[in-house]
Amino acid sequence: MDLGSFFTNSLTTGQWVLMGLIPPAIFALYFLKMRRQSYLVPSTYLWHRAIEDLNVNSLWQRLRSSLLLFLQILLVLLIILACLRPGWQGVELTGERFIFLVDNSASMGATDLDKNRLEVAKKKVTELIDQMKPGDRGMVISFSDLAHIDQTFTDSRGELKRSLETIELTNRPTDIQEAVKMAAGLTNPGTVREKEGRREFEITEAVPATMYIMSDGNFPEIEELATNYLNEIYVPIGTTNVKNVGILAFNAIQSFEKGGDVELFSRVQNFADETVNTTAALYLNDRLVDASELELTSNERTTLNFGIDANQIDTERTHHLKLVLDYPDNFMLDNTAYAVLNPPNFKRVLLVTPGNEPLTAALGTEAIEKQYLLTVQKPSVLPTAEGAPLSAAQKEYVLSDESGEYDLIIYDQCSPLTLPQANTLFIGSRPPGEEWQFEHVVLPVITDVTDSHPVMNLLTLDNLRIVDANTVTAEMGGQVLIDSVHGPLAQIGPRERFEDLVLGFSITYQEDGRELANTDWPLRYSFPLFIQNSIEYLTGLQREELNFVTRTGQSLLLSPILGESHLIVESPSGKKTELSRLGQGFFLFSNTDEIGIYQRHNPESNKNGWESDQSFAVNLFYENESDLAVQNAITLNHRDLKGKEAYQTTRRELWKWILLAGLAVLVLEWILFNRRL
Amino acid sequence: MSSRPTSSSLLFSELLSPALMGKLERMELVSRKVFKGRMKGEKRSKRKGQSVEFADFRNYVPGDDLRFIDWNLYARLDKLFLKLFMEEEDLHFYCLLDASDSMDFGEPNKLLYAKQLAAALGYIGLCRSDRVKIEALSSSAGSVAPTLRGRHSLPKMLGYLRSIEAGENVSLLSGTKSFSLRNSGKGIVVLISDLMDKEGYQNALRYLMAQKMDVYVIQVLSSEEIDPDVKGDLKLVDVEDGGFAEISASQALLKRYQKMLSTFIAEAKSFCGKRNIVYLMANTETPVDELVTHYLARRGLVR
Numbered sequence: 001m002d003l004g005s006f007f008t009n010s011l012t013t014g015q016w017v018l019m020g021l022i023p024p025a026i027f028a029l030y031f032l033k034m035r036r037q038s039y040l041v042p043s044t045y046l047w048h049r050a051i052e053d054l055n056v057n058s059l060w061q062r063l064r065s066s067l068l069l070f071l072q073i074l075l076v077l078l079i080i081l082a083c084l085r086p087g088w089q090g091v092e093l094t095g096e097r098f099i100f101l102v103d104n105s106a107s108m109g110a111t112d113l114d115k116n117r118l119e120v121a122k123k124k125v126t127e128l129i130d131q132m133k134p135g136d137r138g139m140v141i142s143f144s145d146l147a148h149i150d151q152t153f154t155d156s157r158g159e160l161k162r163s164l165e166t167i168e169l170t171n172r173p174t175d176i177q178e179a180v181k182m183a184a185g186l187t188n189p190g191t192v193r194e195k196e197g198r199r200e201f202e203i204t205e206a207v208p209a210t211m212y213i214m215s216d217g218n219f220p221e222i223e224e225l226a227t228n229y230l231n232e233i234y235v236p237i238g239t240t241n242v243k244n245v246g247i248l249a250f251n252a253i254q255s256f257e258k259g260g261d262v263e264l265f266s267r268v269q270n271f272a273d274e275t276v277n278t279t280a281a282l283y284l285n286d287r288l289v290d291a292s293e294l295e296l297t298s299n300e301r302t303t304l305n306f307g308i309d310a311n312q313i314d315t316e317r318t319h320h321l322k323l324v325l326d327y328p329d330n331f332m333l334d335n336t337a338y339a340v341l342n343p344p345n346f347k348r349v350l351l352v353t354p355g356n357e358p359l360t361a362a363l364g365t366e367a368i369e370k371q372y373l374l375t376v377q378k379p380s381v382l383p384t385a386e387g388a389p390l391s392a393a394q395k396e397y398v399l400s401d402e403s404g405e406y407d408l409i410i411y412d413q414c415s416p417l418t419l420p421q422a423n424t425l426f427i428g429s430r431p432p433g434e435e436w437q438f439e440h441v442v443l444p445v446i447t448d449v450t451d452s453h454p455v456m457n458l459l460t461l462d463n464l465r466i467v468d469a470n471t472v473t474a475e476m477g478g479q480v481l482i483d484s485v486h487g488p489l490a491q492i493g494p495r496e497r498f499e500d501l502v503l504g505f506s507i508t509y510q511e512d513g514r515e516l517a518n519t520d521w522p523l524r525y526s527f528p529l530f531i532q533n534s535i536e537y538l539t540g541l542q543r544e545e546l547n548f549v550t551r552t553g554q555s556l557l558l559s560p561i562l563g564e565s566h567l568i569v570e571s572p573s574g575k576k577t578e579l580s581r582l583g584q585g586f587f588l589f590s591n592t593d594e595i596g597i598y599q600r601h602n603p604e605s606n607k608n609g610w611e612s613d614q615s616f617a618v619n620l621f622y623e624n625e626s627d628l629a630v631q632n633a634i635t636l637n638h639r640d641l642k643g644k645e646a647y648q649t650t651r652r653e654l655w656k657w658i659l660l661a662g663l664a665v666l667v668l669e670w671i672l673f674n675r676r677l
Numbered sequence: 678m679s680s681r682p683t684s685s686s687l688l689f690s691e692l693l694s695p696a697l698m699g700k701l702e703r704m705e706l707v708s709r710k711v712f713k714g715r716m717k718g719e720k721r722s723k724r725k726g727q728s729v730e731f732a733d734f735r736n737y738v739p740g741d742d743l744r745f746i747d748w749n750l751y752a753r754l755d756k757l758f759l760k761l762f763m764e765e766e767d768l769h770f771y772c773l774l775d776a777s778d779s780m781d782f783g784e785p786n787k788l789l790y791a792k793q794l795a796a797a798l799g800y801i802g803l804c805r806s807d808r809v810k811i812e813a814l815s816s817s818a819g820s821v822a823p824t825l826r827g828r829h830s831l832p833k834m835l836g837y838l839r840s841i842e843a844g845e846n847v848s849l850l851s852g853t854k855s856f857s858l859r860n861s862g863k864g865i866v867v868l869i870s871d872l873m874d875k876e877g878y879q880n881a882l883r884y885l886m887a888q889k890m891d892v893y894v895i896q897v898l899s900s901e902e903i904d905p906d907v908k909g910d911l912k913l914v915d916v917e918d919g920g921f922a923e924i925s926a927s928q929a930l931l932k933r934y935q936k937m938l939s940t941f942i943a944e945a946k947s948f949c950g951k952r953n954i955v956y957l958m959a960n961t962e963t964p965v966d967e968l969v970t971h972y973l974a975r976r977g978l979v980r
Contacts, residue, residue, distance in 0.1 A: 037911050042782040042902060043873035044915040046941060047922040050934040 019083065022076050026069070071669040078662040082655040097153065097208075098138040099183045099230075100125045100160075103215035103237070104167050105144040105174035106552065107625040110216075110331045112242045118169050121214035121237045128212060129160050139186065140164055143179035144172035145553045152186070171333060171595050172553035173622045174219035180636070183211055184230055217631025217643070218624045236643035238630035244271040245278055245296065245327050246334030246626035250619060251549055252321050252341055260310035262341060266323055267303050270296035271627050278327035282306050285320050294325075318342050318615050320597050334626045338597050338617035340548045346373045347539035348405060350422075353412035354379055355515055358507050358522030359427070362531040372535065375406075379414035386417060404565075407539040413506050423498045423538040428506025428518070430470070435493070436502055438470035444484035444505075455492065455501065455533045456481050459526045466519040469505035478502075497581075501534055540586065548616035555590035556616065564602045572596030578603070592618045689835045691789075693796040697966045701797055704970075705805045706770055707980045708865050708891050733761040768807040769864025771890070772798055773856060774841060776813040778916045779873050781843030783899025785961045791869040791897050792838045793965040798867060799834050801969075801979055803827060809834065810860070813841045814852030814870075821859075846917050849874045849881035857884050867893040867978070871902070872945055875918075879948060892954045893978055896945060899961045905934065 041047065102125060108118040125140070132138060138160045140151040151163035187209040208229045216238040249267040254260060270276045275297045282290040290306050304323075313319060319341040327335065349372050353359065363374055381397040383390055390398065400406060404421040415429045424431065430438045446461045461482060471487030472478075478493030481501070489504040507522060508515045521527045540559045550556050558567060560581065567579045567587045571594045579587040592598075597617050620626070633642045737746060737757035747760040772795045780788040795811050802809040803825060811834060812822040825834050845852075849870060866885055872878045872894075885892045907913075907926045914921045924930055942958055949956035955976050959968055973979050 037909065038921075039907060039911040039913050040782075040916055041905070041913045042779040042787070042871065042899070042916060043875075044913050044920055044922040045873045045875055046902075046934060046937045047913050047924060050930060050937045051922055051924055 019080055022080075023073055026072050026076065068669060068672060071665055071672070075662050075665045075669070078658050078665065082658040082662070084655075096136050097187065097210070098128070098132065098136065099187065099209055099211040100128065100138060100140050100164075101176070101179050101183060101211060101213045101215070102140065102142045102150075102164070102167055103144070103174060103176075103213075104142045104170050105219075105625060106169075106171045106333055106620055106622070107174065107216055107218055107331070107628055108237070109169045109333060110238060110242055110244070110628045112239045112330045112628065113237065116169065117216060117237045118167070121235075122164055122167065124235060124237070125164055125212070125214060126161055129157050129164070132157060139183070140167070141179050141183055142167040143174070143176055144170045145175040145178075146172065147179035147182045149182065149186070170552075171593055171620055173551070173625055174215070176213070176215070176219050177222055180211075180222060180230075183209075187229060213634070213641075215634075216628065217634045218627060219634075220624075221635040222637065232636055232641055234634050234636075234641040234643050236630045236632060238628065240629045240632075241273050242271070242331070242628035243274075243276075243329040244331045244334070244626060244628050245269070245276050245325055245329055246271065246331065247323060247325060247337040247619075248301075248334075248621050248623060248626065250321075250323050250337035250339050250621075252339040254313065254315075254341055260313060260315065262308040262310070262313055264306040264308065264321065264323075264339070265303065266305070266337065267301065268294065268296070268325065269301040269623075269626065270299060271629070272329070273298045276327060278325050280304055281324045281326060283322040283324065284308060284312065286322070313341065316343050320615065320617075331626065331628055333595060333620050336595070337619045337621075338549075338595070340597060340615040340617050342548055342614045342616075347371060347407045347535075348373045349375070349535060349539065350400070350406045350409045351376045351412065352379055352382065352409065352414055352416075353377075354414065354510055356412050356427075356508050357515060358517075358527065359410075359412060359531070362522075362528040363535075365528065365532070368532060368535070372539070382414060382416045384417075408535055410535075413509065419495060419498075419500070421498075423540075424500045425534055425538060426500065426502045428470075428503065428509075431500055431502060435475045435495075436500075437473040437475065438504065439473070439487070441469050441471055441484070441486040443467065444469045444471075444486045444489060446482060446484050446489065448480075448483040450479065450481050450483075453479060453481055453492070454537045455530070457533055459530055459533070461521075461526060464519065464521055464524070466505050466521075468509075468518055472502050472504040474502070499538060501538060548614075550592060550616065550618055551621045552592050552595060552618055554592060555588055556592060558587040558589055558600065558616075560587070566603050568601040568603055570599040570601060572598065594618065595620055689832070689839075692793055692835050692838055693800060693831075694966075697797060697969075698800060700966060700970060701801050702804050704801050704974075704979045706768060706798070706802050706807060706865060707977055708768055731760065731762060734758045735761060768802070768805070770798070770802040770807050770809045771856075771860060771864060771866040772809075772811040773853070773866060773868045773870075774811065774813045775849065775852070775868070775870030776815075776841050776843050776845040778843055778846055779871055780897070782916060783901050783961055785899075787871060787897045787899050787961055788841075788843050790959070790961045790965065791895075792841065794869055794895065794897075794959070794968065795867075796835060796838055797965055797969045798973075798979070799825070799838075800831060803830055803834065808864070811838060812856060813845055814847055814849070815845050815855065848876050849878050850876060850884070853881040853884045857888050861888070863889060864891065865893065865978070866890045867895060869895045869897060871898060872896050872941075878945065882948070882952065882954060886952055886954070892949075892952075893976070894945070894949055894954055894956045896942070896956070896958045897961060898958065903938065903960060905931070907931075 102118070102121050104118055108121065109116050113120045114123075129138060132155075135155060137153045137155045138151070138157075139149070139153045140160060140163050142148050142150050150167055151160055154160060208231060210231045210233060213232060213234045214237055215234070217234065217236055245268065247266055247268050249265065251266075252262055252264050254262045264282065266280070268280065275295065278294050278296070280292045280294055281288055289308060289312070292304055292306070294302065294304070296302060321339040321341065323337045323339075325335040329335070349363075351359070351363065351374060353376065360376065363372075368374070377393070377397070380391075381393045383394050383398065401409075401420040401422070406420070406422045408423045408425065409420050410425045410427065411429055411431075412427045413429055415426065415432055418432060430436055444466055446464050449456050449459055449461050451457060451459060466489075469484075469486075469489055471484070472489060472491045473487070474491045474493040476493060478491040480488040480491050482488065482490040482503075490502065492499055492501045506518050509518050510516075558569075558579070560567070565581050569577045569579060569589055569591070571577070571591070573594055573596075575594075577589070577591050579589060581587055589598075595618055597615050600614050600616070631643070633640050635641070734747065734750070735758065737759050741759050745759050745761075747758050750756070750758045774788075774791050774795055776788060780791060799809045799811050806827060809825045809830070810822055823833060823837060849872070853868070866888075868882075868885065870878070874881075882892065882894065907924070910923075910925045912921050912923050946956050946958075948954075955978065957972055957976055959972070963972075969979060
């Protein structure tokens, strides 16, 4: 064995000098007899005779009698040996900088190893930290789908261990990319130059570092990463055959076509190598409503469907649904899945029209009535001029506009003085301001429809006949929805956090108190579809998470229910997050770390007198996380990284045993001293 | 050791307990030799005398006391014989106490033990009308011990014993020499000492032998000497001369000490045995009355 690796120097030269002085000091003290106690005896006559023989004996003879001295010397030698930190089978830590990437994603909570995998990973990193030589520097990064630097480069082992201890398990999926990027970036942050006077100093130069990846390896391949100067070592944490049955999907849909019955869909997979019998229990508001026996062979995947009768569902309330697998496996997080049934979130739509029968008919369908609160007003509610006295109806309109009460205002053949605090749909009228320009055309021929846009989805407007129309130009830049030989007939354009859809032609027009058609569009299927698409799009319903189920670590767009500007989300553990509205009138909630049902509260609800009790559910639906079998190799930059068993890199330290032996010597000495052996 | 009673504070009862006195009254000192006494006493003397015990006959010579003629014999043989009787005389009992500093040691104190022993033996003598003289060893004749006789002298004897204090650091030789010069009378001499004299005890005993005395040696040793309780590295200081010995207490050393001690005792025993001296080793742990009534009786000093 190489002696250099057997010992690790842990003291400085000065400390060694001090340590080396101890044994001679003990000898000196012993022979100088500095601490000999006086003891009166009646006569030293016999004593002199007794020690006479001993005195004439050699030094060795003298030493033999003083067992205590030997024990003391032995103790000191053991301590010195311990300070050398002897160990064996230590793969020497190469390089001088170490980066420890510790996976704290959900799968690291599997209990197949010790307490859980994360604790084992931490222990292994601690062992690696212990091997660091003085002057070596280490960095600790924990990662799930996010990476977090727990400790930047430091040579303090204590700090490294302390920050290691702070790493906690998350419920998030795994994506090592960010962590590796971060590690690569922090190791060699480019060539930083600092100007001092006229000379330039290169502050950092590329220094190789060793990166230990402590993970179960269940993450997507990493490609195209600049990991120069990084020597990656993958330490797999976990076992290959782990008992786990997990729910990979769970959703609830209330179908109004079937009279309000709720259909529940779930997907369950057995990840273990053995057949598993279990029970899936469905809870509605914590009350058991259904259960199903399951038998899953190795790696079998199955779908489970449940149904809940409409009479059990109160559409005015939020219902919490929970699916529980009764199977004690090594990973309990994926044994419970949550879903919610929210009361319909009514969108408020204002239609300002002098009268438009096809339009009101299209807005009067059952599907629309279930999701929208439609208000119809005459154009007379719009203020006519700046500063003009307002009628009662006009005052109400201004007020509702300012409070952002409506999600969408449809201006049919009329136009307000200013654009409202809402998304708008202009039909046959030009929005105020210079942003939008109209040019009158007659009998335009539609040439193209931008069906990539959600509003025009599945629409065909071939051979549509239009009498009077205007080409629409959006000065600030909009997206053309309907194009004709003359120019665009419909465009959609952004405005602050809103969007305006401007249709260049009206559907009907009023003449002599009668309503006359301007186009034959209302006679086609595409018209109600267009109306539905556009209000769905403009009220934001399309972009909303309709099913209110998401996965951990994913952000969620929440739409305001009553136009509130703030929202408080309460997590399953009771942690409250206040959100402000983003553009487009949405709230972005990204704090989805916990699994369970999140409650949203409207802080302004007292003002409006209507408490919204909508909820959403966050689940762990990641196959990567539920599949717990540890990967023996990972792919990094198209290179396969074989896992290195940690014990090969672990230096087995002897110093603890030597210290124990030292203690035993001390005890022995004490016994000897007291027993005069 | 600091709590031990100083000599002057000793009660008489501590030197000689009433219970022991009761036992001692029935005992007597025995000499293996028959000595000439000075006064009439209770011991047979070499001299013929006036006791009731018949000793011998001799021819009558004119001038003899007519009262001692054996008339019965004269009637049978028609010759004048004089009846001789044993003369009963007193016994000289000397007790030599070693009062050096080394004796003032141990728990129980060796000197106190020696005093108790001397008091017990002295009381036996007093009860039997012997001439009792208890003396501390000293080089000079400065403190002459009283010669005592009769039971009424008990307080005097105890008073003297009480006045003896440690610190008379004379060698055994000079002490016995001084004693021998001053006391020429024949009798029993009991030397109570620890014999721990760096100059040796042999010559001192030879001096006593030369006096033709019946010599008894009682070596008093404390348990601290017999089984020393020492630990660690020590500097042993001699209480008498202040000399020191540096030791590191170890099992080996203690064994060696024990060996030395037993050798020392054996030497003393054999030295005494060769010279018809009765030797007795007394551990201070042994009660005085037990020592007197058992050990000394067995050795023939008392009866």
